[in-house]
Amino acid sequence: MIANCRWQRVFMAMVALALVWSFVAPVSAEENQTFLYWFMKGYDLCNEGRYEDSLEAYNRALMINSSDDEAWNNKGIDEGLLGRYDEALKSFENAIAINQSYAEAWYNMGAVYDLQGYSYTAVQAYKMATQINPEYQKAWERRNVNTDVVMSRSLSCACQDQITYV
Numbered sequence: 467m468i469a470n471c472r473w474q475r476v477f478m479a480m481v482a483l484a485l486v487w488s489f490v491a492p493v494s495a496e497e498n499q500t501f502l503y504w505f506m507k508g509y510d511l512c513n514e515g516r517y518e519d520s521l522e523a524y525n526r527a528l529m530i531n532s533s534d535d536e537a538w539n540n541k542g543i544d545e546g547l548l549g550r551y552d553e554a555l556k557s558f559e560n561a562i563a564i565n566q567s568y569a570e571a572w573y574n575m576g577a578v579y580d581l582q583g584y585s586y587t588a589v590q591a592y593k594m595a596t597q598i599n600p601e602y603q604k605a606w607e608r609r610n611v612n613t614d615v616v617m618s619r620s621l622s623c624a625c626q627d628q629i630t631y632v
Contacts, residue, residue: 535565569599
């Protein structure tokens, strides 16, 4: 009984020491930050042109809250600016999966398809953006430009065919 009591006191002392240590142990400021901290850090770093650092901040934010459509969209912007188009498209797809009415994510997806030379697919993304937000002027402009590109390709192919008169 006495030995058992001694072990209980040792155990309680260890628990107390662990609790005290958890409050006084040094923790880096960044390890203890919230989603909002990392999101805003990513936003600020992107505005400074530090896209790799911004991407890392958005990744940290998404580890805390993976269901934030704006964080996914902003991560996609960073990836696109870094030339990582496939990753950017996946991020925009994640944003849209969370919020199908996110016109900016649709627009950004169209912009990446544009950069890749997929004009028809870009038009479809811009079309979604304008259907969601009919006043999204930038999306209308890109949609119209790309529609002209797609149509001119279609028409130029058809016009080059020789017409045979009977």
